[in-house]
Amino acid sequence: MLRNSRTERLVALVLVAPFLAIYLLAFVYPTVQMFRISFTDAPLIGAGQWVGLDNYLRLDNDPMFRRALWNTAYFVLMTVVPGTLIALLIALGVSRLKGRFQSIVLALFFLPYILPVSVVYLIWDWTLNFQFGIAMHVLDWLGIPRVPVFKSRVWFLPAVAGVTIWWTAGFSILLFLAGLRSIPAEIYEAAALDNSTRWTTFRRITWPLLWPVTSLVFTIQLILQLKIFDQVYLFSIGGRPNDNMVLVYYVFQKAFQQNQGGRAAAVAVTLFMLVVVVSVLQFQLLRFAERRRR
Amino acid sequence: MKVMAAQRWNFWGGIITALTLVWAVLWAFPLYWGVISSLKPDDEVVRPYIELWPQTPTLENYISAVTTTQIGAWYVNSVAVAVGVTVITIFISTLCGYAISQLRFPGRIALWWLILASFMVPISALIINHFVLVANLGLINSWAGIMLPQLIHPVIIIVYKQFFDQVPKDFREAAVMDNASEFGILFKIYMPMNWGVTTALSIVCFIWTWNAFLWPFLSVTRTEMMTITVGITQVNDAFGVYYARQLSAAVLAGLPVALAYLFFQRRVTEAITLSAGIKG
Numbered sequence: 199m200l201r202n203s204r205t206e207r208l209v210a211l212v213l214v215a216p217f218l219a220i221y222l223l224a225f226v227y228p229t230v231q232m233f234r235i236s237f238t239d240a241p242l243i244g245a246g247q248w249v250g251l252d253n254y255l256r257l258d259n260d261p262m263f264r265r266a267l268w269n270t271a272y273f274v275l276m277t278v279v280p281g282t283l284i285a286l287l288i289a290l291g292v293s294r295l296k297g298r299f300q301s302i303v304l305a306l307f308f309l310p311y312i313l314p315v316s317v318v319y320l321i322w323d324w325t326l327n328f329q330f331g332i333a334m335h336v337l338d339w340l341g342i343p344r345v346p347v348f349k350s351r352v353w354f355l356p357a358v359a360g361v362t363i364w365w366t367a368g369f370s371i372l373l374f375l376a377g378l379r380s381i382p383a384e385i386y387e388a389a390a391l392d393n394s395t396r397w398t399t400f401r402r403i404t405w406p407l408l409w410p411v412t413s414l415v416f417t418i419q420l421i422l423q424l425k426i427f428d429q430v431y432l433f434s435i436g437g438r439p440n441d442n443m444v445l446v447y448y449v450f451q452k453a454f455q456q457n458q459g460g461r462a463a464a465v466a467v468t469l470f471m472l473v474v475v476v477s478v479l480q481f482q483l484l485r486f487a488e489r490r491r492r
Numbered sequence: 493m494k495v496m497a498a499q500r501w502n503f504w505g506g507i508i509t510a511l512t513l514v515w516a517v518l519w520a521f522p523l524y525w526g527v528i529s530s531l532k533p534d535d536e537v538v539r540p541y542i543e544l545w546p547q548t549p550t551l552e553n554y555i556s557a558v559t560t561t562q563i564g565a566w567y568v569n570s571v572a573v574a575v576g577v578t579v580i581t582i583f584i585s586t587l588c589g590y591a592i593s594q595l596r597f598p599g600r601i602a603l604w605w606l607i608l609a610s611f612m613v614p615i616s617a618l619i620i621n622h623f624v625l626v627a628n629l630g631l632i633n634s635w636a637g638i639m640l641p642q643l644i645h646p647v648i649i650i651v652y653k654q655f656f657d658q659v660p661k662d663f664r665e666a667a668v669m670d671n672a673s674e675f676g677i678l679f680k681i682y683m684p685m686n687w688g689v690t691t692a693l694s695i696v697c698f699i700w701t702w703n704a705f706l707w708p709f710l711s712v713t714r715t716e717m718m719t720i721t722v723g724i725t726q727v728n729d730a731f732g733v734y735y736a737r738q739l740s741a742a743v744l745a746g747l748p749v750a751l752a753y754l755f756f757q758r759r760v761t762e763a764i765t766l767s768a769g770i771k772g
């Protein structure tokens with residue numbers, strides 16, 4: 199079919215223009231600027247002198263940066279692996295249910311994910327409140343001494359990780375359910391005819407066929423949790439933010455509390471690189487899964 | 493033997509179902525507890541034992557939250573920002589998704605790479621330069637300032653492109669024969685055929701924006717300009733904390749998104765699985 203390519207180009211330009219304007223302004227420009235000021239000693243607002251790689255070299259023996267990196271890794275470890283497994287278990291349980299009943303049970307698991315982080319924070323701050331929290335009554339009843347969870351150095355990150363799993367599991371459950379639904383029922387019927395046990399069926403059929411979804415959930419969680427800030431900031435209010443330092447929090451502290459834009463940008467670039475590497479990996483996985491489906 | 497096996501399956505199946513149910517109830521319990529606590533008068537909230545239902549249910553915490561904080565203003569800010577971001581994002585994403593899917597023009601590939609790049613980049617790493625940008629534009633403490641960095645939702649463009657790709661070519665060719673303009677084709681054929689996905693994406697875009705914390709927290713310094721998600725965490729009284737009042741503010745902040753989810757459950761779950769790259 200003949201096409202009028204000049205009109206087509208013009209139309210395309212008009213259609214794409216709003217997108218381009220916003221992405222150039224709010225994405226490309228800030229990204230370029232982030233790299234640029236990471237080589238300067240600029241404050242948050244205003245120009246700075248070129249200092250080369252100095253900001254990056256300083257990170258090497260900056261104990262707070264190390265703590266942020268270490269805590270982020272610790273947090274990722276405590277959320278991503280258990281979070282993926284818990285979501286898989288819940289999805290396996292929910293997928294057995296039928297119809298309306300299933301959607302009610304799914305809603306119970308999914309509701310936390312739909313809520314703002316600050317609501318999640320207020321609910322758990324109340325539930326785990328040292329004086330009046332219902333969890334502390336349970337501890338009393340079990341004869342375990344009470345713990346000031348969010349004021350404790352040892353328990354802070356594990357507790358925030360637990361709350362995060364509770365908050366975000368709904369998303370992973372949803373992906374697992376979609377994955378489970380796409381496994382043909384005939385395969386299970388054949389397995390049942392062969393008298394396959396529940397465990398063998400899971401190990402030989404469900405787990406391998408679900409693998410693309412599992413790896414997708416895993417990488418999405420990984421990217422999400424590397425960027426952890428909100429929960430750590432909120433639960434640290436009135437506590438000890440410096441002990442619970444994570445990467446985005448360190449960017450925030452350097453830039454907005456210590457007015458060191460350049461050095462904060464160097465931390466931001468480090469985080470940026472970490473996430474991009476994982477994202478490229480995820481993208482490859484997705485393409486791989488797509489190809490397998492065909 | 494066959495019968496035995498079937499019975500064993502059902503027995504364990506029943507146990508797993510029962511466990512799932514108990515687990516679901518325990519999972520949602522903190523939500524229930526938060527709502528129930530917000531309905532208790534002050535003296536009941538701090539009683540040293542568990543009461544699953546308030547003895548004298550009261551709305552006094554809600555009245556106190558509405559009258560002593562600026563929650564009304566925060567609500568207006570949140571609604572304005574979430575609606576604004578949703579409308580603008582859906583608008584630019586349909587146009588761009590349509591162009592990339594249906595038109596041939598120079599720079600199309602580069603554009604696609606820009607979208608994929610923004611998909612992979614952590615927006616939270618850009619907070620410093622978003623702040624500088626918004627400050628230089630004089631938009632700190634304004635709706636436009638809260639909205640601008642939140643307009644980057646490449647995944648919505650990607651989903652639109654996929655859906656437009658699936659529309660059979662015959663529709664387009666017939667319309668071109670009738671001398672329909674590209675805008676006509678987009679708004680009279682492609683958009684109406686995909687209303688479902690537009691509704692779904694709009695709802696989740698609204699929820700995402702309503703729930704956003706980091707950027708609204710950074711870009712607002714004046715209490716009356718805060719969104720509700722930020723506002724409810726920033727206000728403490730000089731004389732101790734009123735737990736029940738804070739919880740009632742939390743319930744008010746969570747209510748719109750919780751209702752949006754409960755009313756549009758299927759749409760929301762559909763859009764979220766789509767945004768993760770899985771076709772449901």
